[in-house]
Amino acid sequence: MSATKTIHGIYTDEELCLEGVKKIRANKVRIKDVFSPFPIHGLDPALGLPRTRIAICAFIYGITGTSLAILMTWFMMVHDWPQDIGGKPSMYYFMNWPAFIPVIFELTVFCAGHGMAITFFLRSWILPGVSPKNPDPRTTDDRFLILIEAKSEDEAKIVSMLRETGADEVNVK
Amino acid sequence: MQHESPLRDPLILGNKSYSDITADIARPIEGKANKYWYLVFTIAAATFLWGFGCLAYTVGTGIGQWGANKTVGWAWDITNFVWWIGIGHAGTLISAVLLLFRQKWRMAINRSAEAMTIFAVMCAAVFVTMHTGRPWLDYWLFPHANQFGSLWVNFNSPLTWDVFAVSTYFSISLVFWYIGLIPDFGAIRDRFKMAGKPMQHKIYRILSFGWSGRAKDWQRFEEVSLVLAGLSTPLVFSVHSIVSMDFATSILPGWHTTIFPPYFVAGAVFSGFAMVSTLLLIMRKVFSLEHYITIQHMEMMCIIITLTGSMVGVAYLSELFISWYSGVEYEGYAFMNRATGPYWWSYWGMMTCNVISPQLFWFKKIRTSLHAMFLLSIVVNIGMWFERFVIIVTSLHRDYMPANWTMYHPTWVEIGIFIGTIGLFFSVFLLFARTFPVIALSELKMIVKSSSEEHKNRRAAAEQAGAHH
Numbered sequence: 001m002s003a004t005k006t007i008h009g010i011y012t013d014e015e016l017c018l019e020g021v022k023k024i025r026a027n028k029v030r031i032k033d034v035f036s037p038f039p040i041h042g043l044d045p046a047l048g049l050p051r052t053r054i055a056i057c058a059f060i061y062g063i064t065g066t067s068l069a070i071l072m073t074w075f076m077m078v079h080d081w082p083q084d085i086g087g088k089p090s091m092y093y094f095m096n097w098p099a100f101i102p103v104i105f106e107l108t109v110f111c112a113g114h115g116m117a118i119t120f121f122l123r124s125w126i127l128p129g130v131s132p133k134n135p136d137p138r139t140t141d142d143r144f145l146i147l148i149e150a151k152s153e154d155e156a157k158i159v160s161m162l163r164e165t166g167a168d169e170v171n172v173k
Numbered sequence: 174m175q176h177e178s179p180l181r182d183p184l185i186l187g188n189k190s191y192s193d194i195t196a197d198i199a200r201p202i203e204g205k206a207n208k209y210w211y212l213v214f215t216i217a218a219a220t221f222l223w224g225f226g227c228l229a230y231t232v233g234t235g236i237g238q239w240g241a242n243k244t245v246g247w248a249w250d251i252t253n254f255v256w257w258i259g260i261g262h263a264g265t266l267i268s269a270v271l272l273l274f275r276q277k278w279r280m281a282i283n284r285s286a287e288a289m290t291i292f293a294v295m296c297a298a299v300f301v302t303m304h305t306g307r308p309w310l311d312y313w314l315f316p317h318a319n320q321f322g323s324l325w326v327n328f329n330s331p332l333t334w335d336v337f338a339v340s341t342y343f344s345i346s347l348v349f350w351y352i353g354l355i356p357d358f359g360a361i362r363d364r365f366k367m368a369g370k371p372m373q374h375k376i377y378r379i380l381s382f383g384w385s386g387r388a389k390d391w392q393r394f395e396e397v398s399l400v401l402a403g404l405s406t407p408l409v410f411s412v413h414s415i416v417s418m419d420f421a422t423s424i425l426p427g428w429h430t431t432i433f434p435p436y437f438v439a440g441a442v443f444s445g446f447a448m449v450s451t452l453l454l455i456m457r458k459v460f461s462l463e464h465y466i467t468i469q470h471m472e473m474m475c476i477i478i479t480l481t482g483s484m485v486g487v488a489y490l491s492e493l494f495i496s497w498y499s500g501v502e503y504e505g506y507a508f509m510n511r512a513t514g515p516y517w518w519s520y521w522g523m524m525t526c527n528v529i530s531p532q533l534f535w536f537k538k539i540r541t542s543l544h545a546m547f548l549l550s551i552v553v554n555i556g557m558w559f560e561r562f563v564i565i566v567t568s569l570h571r572d573y574m575p576a577n578w579t580m581y582h583p584t585w586v587e588i589g590i591f592i593g594t595i596g597l598f599f600s601v602f603l604l605f606a607r608t609f610p611v612i613a614l615s616e617l618k619m620i621v622k623s624s625s626e627e628h629k630n631r632r633a634a635a636e637q638a639g640a641h642h
Contacts, residue, residue, distance in 0.1 A: 037191060037360065038615040039391040052393045058400050076316055076325035085329050102334035102415055106341040109404050113345045117352060120397045121382070124390045126355060130383030137363035139386055140356070142191035142618075 005155050008135060009146040009162035010169040014040045017144035020165035021046045024146070029158055032147045035139040054123070058116035065111025069104040073097070143168075179633055183626035184278055186464040191618050194465075198357075198614045199364050201460050201607055209459070210603065217599035224593005227586045228303065236306050238586045245569045245581040250304035252561040253591050255416055256444070257297035258339065259437075259557060262409055263445025264290025265346060268353075269405035272398070277624055278473050280616045281465045284357075285456060286449045287350040288609070292601045293448070294343045296594040301339070303590070331418040338415040342408060349401045356394070357610040359384035413441045420564065426507035427568035430495075436488035443481035443527070444557035450474050450550040454543060456606060465612055468541050475540035478553060482531030485560075489528060503573070511567045515580060519559050520567070526556020 011017035018040055024031060031047060034040075044051070074093045077100070082090040089095035121127055139145045146167075150158055155172060162170050189197075206214075231238055241248045264286040271279035302308045314336045316326045326333045358381035365374040384390070417437035420428040430436075450471065457466040496508040511520045530552045534540040539549075571578045605611070622628050 034388040035386045036388070036391065037195075037386060038356075038618045039395050040388075043388055044392050047388055049389060049392060052389075052396050054393055054396050055400050058404075072316065073328050077328050081325060085327055088329050096329070099329040102331075102411065102418075103328055103337050105407075105411060106334070106337040109345060109408050110337075110341045113348060113401055113404050116397060116400060117348045120352070120393050124387075124393055126382040126384055126390070128379050128382055132359065132362070132378065132381065132383045133385040133387065134359075134363075137366045140360040140363045140384075141195045 003152050004149055005152050006173045007148040007150060007155065007158055007162070008169075008171040008173075009148070009167040010136065010138075010171070011144040011146075011166060012142065012168045013166070014038075014144050016166035017146065018042055018046055020146055020162055020167060023161055023165050024148070024158070027157075027161060029148060029150065029154065029161075032149050035134045035136070035145040035147065037140050037142060037144075040144070054116060054119060057119050058112045061115030061119075062108050062112030064115070065108040066104055068111070069100070069107035070097075072107075073100040073103060177623045177629075179629060179636075181624070182467075182469050183624055183629050184281065184467065184469065185617065185621060185625035186467055188627045189464065189621065189625060191621065194614050194617055194621070195360050195364065197462070197465070198610050198612050199361055201611065202361055202609075203364070203368075206607055210607065214600065214603045217596045217603060220596025221593050221600050222596075224590050224596055227589030227593060228299070230586055231303060231590070232308065236304070238584060240582050240584045240587060242579060242581065244572060244577045244579045245566055247304070247565050247569065248581050249583045249587040249591065250300045251419075252558065252565050253594065254297050254300040254304070255437075255561045255565075256558050257293045257300070257594065258416060259413065259441035259444045259561075260448045260554075261290040261293035261297070261342075261346075261445060262413060262438070262441035263449045264288070264293075265342075265349075265405050265409040266442050266445065267449070268349065269402040269409065272402040273406060277620050278470050280620060281462075281467075281470055281612055282449065282453060282474075283616075284350075284353065284609075284613045285452060285606075285611050286445075287346065287353070288602065288605050288611075289445075289449060289452060290346050291343070291350060292598050292605075293445075294339070294346065295601070296598050297339070298343070299590070299594055299597075301335075331415060331422050334415045335419055338412045342412045345401070345405060345408060349398075349405060352394070352397060352401070353613055353616075354380075354609065355382050355384045356386060356615040357613060358382075359386065360614060361610060410438055413438045425568055425572070426496075426501070426503040427511070427564065430492065432488055432492060432495075436485065436492075439481045439484035439488065440527075440557060440560060443478060443485055443531075444554060446474050446478045446481065447550040447553035447557070450478070450546055451554065452602065454547045454550070456611065460606070460611065462612065465617065468543075471543070471546055472540050475534040475546060475549075478550075479531045479534040479540075482527060482553070486528035489524065506571075507568060510571055511563055514567065514571070516563065516567045516570070519563050523556055523559035523563050526552045527560060530556065 009020055011020060014036065017034070017036070021031060021034060021043065025046065025048065034043060034047060036043075043049075077096060078090055078093050084090065088099060134140065134145070135147060136143060136145055146162065148158055159170050159172065185194075239249065241250070264283075267279050267286040268283040271283075302311050305311055305314075314326065314333070326336075328334075358377050362374060362377035362381045365377055414434035414437065417433035421430055421433035423429060453466055453474075454471065457463050493508055493512075496504040499505075511517075530549055533545070533549060539545045566581050570581055
């Protein structure tokens with residue numbers, strides 16, 4: 001059994017980093033993660049990351065908001081305590097609902113926006129008090145880091161691949 | 174990599190590397206404030222305290238302390254509410270609508286514009302919670318189970334729509350703003366870590382929610398930003414449309430107009446951009462951000478001010494025309510009274526500030542002169558305040574019954590509260606500018622290669638060299 005090595009390939013340019021990712025993946029080496037100060041265009045397909053489904057979540061939260069708002073306005077205005085307000089018909093929901101569209105719209109946006117934000121925080125586990133996971137503090141400034149966990153016998157091969165694609169620094173632990 | 178036409182002027186001037194951008198934007202946070210900051214902050218905070226005192230006085234004695242009377246029931250309070258809410262609209266327009274249109278120039282100004290939105294809505298909230306008269310009962314605005322039988326709120330009423338619209342707008346804007354801030358707080362946190370400052374590091378670690386910039390986090394971040402922009406766009410139009418319906422669904426001459434929703438939205442964006450210009454013109458100078466917030470950025474904002482100002486102008490004139498053309502004598506009188514009645518000065522102040530002054534931006538010399546821009550942005554803010562005053566007070570003070578006709582004069586308490594909200598706005602904005610990254614630095618780094626002066630020059634040189642071969 002061989003020991004596991006943690007390799008950091010640190011680039012100063014996002015395009016070189018992207019080349020590095022492509023080369024390493026082409027050589028069938030698994031990349032644990034990439035840390036960058038801003039989103040790198042084209043990194044997701046190069047890393048083989050599936051598309052996020054968070055927008056689908058937002059849609060589901062949105063229609064939940066719509067349904068809740070319809071239920072609320074129906075219950076309060078038509079079912080529980082119908083009143084004659086300025087002669088607006090309140091005996092049946094379908095007669096009164098145009099007046100409720102603004103509230104239904106607002107609650108749709110409210111639930112979609114907040115639901116999606118909470119999902120994002122929980123799925124990515126970014127919450128107050130969480131410790132940052134970027135291995136090098138420079139990755140939020142101007143460095144692009146490829147994190148690889150590999151067997152010690154593969155170390156030399158991976159280090160040379162990182163160097164060839166223009167990594168500025170390679171650290172092995 | 175994305176390339177941009179060399180004909181477009183660069184959005185980032187100077188030879189800025191990624192690291193320079195972080196350093197430039199972290200500087201106000203890391204350094205000490207100069208004496209001007211303390212001076213302005215002291216004035217703003219003192220003004221806020223004065224306003225707070227006036228608020229406390231109003232709560233203690235009741236809104237009888239205000240000049241509003243039984244004919245002019247809405248006056249100073251709603252004028253200021255609508256004014257502040259309108260100012261907030263530019264922030265959302267810049268961050269959401271310009272994001273959907275992929276306008277890169279928004280990146281240097283969106284953060285402070287969004288901050289302005291949040292603070293302006295806070296100021297608006299002061300008025301709208303106070304004008305109910307008994308602000309400790311304001312939870313009645315929301316539907317809740319209660320002991321009075323079933324006293325639900327009236328969902329037929331635009332005032333209830335407004336409660337939902339403004340609360341949704343505030344909370345969604347806050348979330349949109351904060352999610353954008355998280356990666357930048359991460360960058361500030363790591364700078365404090367490298368500088369060996371444990372206290373600041375700890376504070377920004379909490380503020381950054383432990384952001385690490387992993388590939389998957391960035392993927393979700395971009396998707397969340399895009400969807401929030403998509404949600405905020407109809408939201409921002411709905412908020413001021415609903416504010417306008419507070420007036421338009423009534424049967425009062427001068428208020429009962431179908432033109433109100435688009436007219437209010439255009440006016441809101443107009444006043445908001447004026448306020449963003451005022452703030453950014455000061456901020457870029459004080460924090461030496463001229464390389465990021467360039468004359469071109471300011472010029473773009475002037476163009477939007479001219480566009481929305483012209484829309485507002487068309488709305489004023491069509492309102493005036495229709496009041497005559499409709500043949501309704503009440504409508505006709507309401508507008509005649511606005512232009513020639515006792516409040517003529519507010520009407521003509523509004524017309525001059527909002528219709529004529531933004532037209533000066535057609536001249537390139539004026540829309541690229543910082544002094545002219547600053548002056549005109551303040552003129553527009555004054556004009557938009559007059560617009561709300563004209564709509565509210567002049568429509569109310571002479572109603573259907575001449576026996577009820579009266580005048581409205583603000584009291585020192587009302588004026589104090591208004592000045593206090595201006596103090597609140599500038600106090601929190603100054604605190605924001607010293608503790609938060611005032612430019613979205615992670616977004617700005619994305620456009621360095623396509624839109625910075627250095628890279629544009631480098632590409633031009635490479636093309637020149639290619640042409641010689």
